[in-house]
Amino acid sequence: MLADRAATRVLAVWDRVERGLVGLLGLVALVIGLLQVGGRYLDPANAISYAEEVIVYLVVWAVMLIASQLAATDGHVRPDLVLRLLPARAQRWVEVFNCTVALTFCGGLVWYGSQIVTTSLLLDERSSTDLQFPMWLYYLALPVGGGLMFLRYAMRLLRYLFYFDPASMTVGDPAAHATHDLVSGGTG
Secondary structure: OHHHHHHHHHHHHHHHHHHHHHHHHHHHHHHHHHHHHHHHHHOHHHOOOOHHHHHHHHHHHHHHHHHHHHHHOOOOOOOHHHHHOOOHHHHHHHHHHHHHHHHHHHHHHHHHHHHHHHHHHHHOOEOOOOOOOEHHHHHOHHHHHHHHHHHHHHHHHHHHHHOOOOOOOOOOOHHHHOOOHHHHOOOO
16 A cells, blocks of 8 residues: 555656646747847847757756656547447456557667767767757757657556556556556555
């Protein structure tokens, strides 16, 4: 029981950290965009020349981080209408297949993303703007986001394999995608 509560807390903190980081990245991108637009009109000679570049980096990181939340809440695009026509037990095995495919894809993101980061580090690749931003930091969003999604899909796969409850774990049921289901045995 204590382990269940601890795991639930860890997952809740994970959710809050991801959402907080995405919100912070979005806020910083917005502020930089506003400063750039204001600078263009108020003092064009000293306007930030690399603002668009920084905004793209921030947004890409935010998208890769929020993809983990989409995996946790079943927000990625898929044919829900077809799945809803299936009985609950068939939905289970379609979800197991979906998780297996998603884990393979996320594993590829981590593997190839890591290769890109390593290559960028070896080449000391930098952006071509005045900022000279180290590109490996930008590319790092790919394996980090892929790794976070991998963990979410692995938890989801475990839930469907070992804690399946046909009464509550059907497509479109919010309880089926609550992060605490894994630790509470699918009952809650």
